Amino acid sequence: MVLKRAYHHGDLRRALVLAAREVLVERGPEGVSLRGAVAKVGASTAAPYRHFRDKDALLVAVALEGHAELRGTLRDCDAQTVTALGHAYLGFALENPALYRLMLGAGIGDRAAHPELAEAHRETCAVLADRMGDRIDPGGFATTLWCLLHGLATLVIDGHVARGSALAEAERSLAFLAGDVVSPAGVRITSE
Numbered sequence: 001m002v003l004k005r006a007y008h009h010g011d012l013r014r015a016l017v018l019a020a021r022e023v024l025v026e027r028g029p030e031g032v033s034l035r036g037a038v039a040k041v042g043a044s045t046a047a048p049y050r051h052f053r054d055k056d057a058l059l060v061a062v063a064l065e066g067h068a069e070l071r072g073t074l075r076d077c078d079a080q081t082v083t084a085l086g087h088a089y090l091g092f093a094l095e096n097p098a099l100y101r102l103m104l105g106a107g108i109g110d111r112a113a114h115p116e117l118a119e120a121h122r123e124t125c126a127v128l129a130d131r132m133g134d135r136i137d138p139g140g141f142a143t144t145l146w147c148l149l150h151g152l153a154t155l156v157i158d159g160h161v162a163r164g165s166a167l168a169e170a171e172r173s174l175a176f177l178a179g180d181v182v183s184p185a186g187v188r189i190t191s192e
Contacts, residue, residue, distance in 0.1 A: 016038070016041060020059065025098050029098070030107060034049075059108050060117060066100070066103040074124075077131070089128075090152060093150075100157070145177060148174070152173065
């Protein structure tokens with residue numbers, strides 16, 4: 001088992017995070033426990049407490065890893081267009097629904113006790129702002145974009161919008177947000 005091998009090489013913290021991510025996908029944040037992660041990696045029951053004080057701390061570590069991955073996805077996006085960034089964000093969220101929900105605090109008891117989560121949110125939004133280029137207010141635009149994408153991702157994950165139509169909905173919403181809207185009569189309406 002890969003997780004046990006990772007632990008035996010001395011990286012118990014990493015092995016526990018990987019085990020928690022596996023359980024998160026299978027059973028959601030409620031199914032994650034320190035005891036379960038320890039059992040998956042084959043460590044002693046006291047071992048995880050050197051790295052995580054409780055289940056929430058383990059879940060926060062997984063959420064922070066998810067934020068780092070999302071930031072990487074956004075940075076690696078080929079184009080700086082709103083549509084390309086929207087596709088990258090939405091693709092990440094829909095490919096990792098349990099992780100995405102956790103990143104936004106689902107299943108973590110007292111989020112206020114983990115200011116690093118709020119900082120991770122700010123850093124992710126900062127990447128969006130950095131990718132916005134020469135807009136008048138890239139930070140405000142990025143926050144608006146993040147709200148739109150988060151809302152759409154959540155609607156798809158919760159089953160209110162069909163996954164197959166999510167990209168079409170995103171295209172329409174992103175075009176509107178970018179100010180590239182065509183009226184029913186075929187007249188282009190821009191925000192300039």
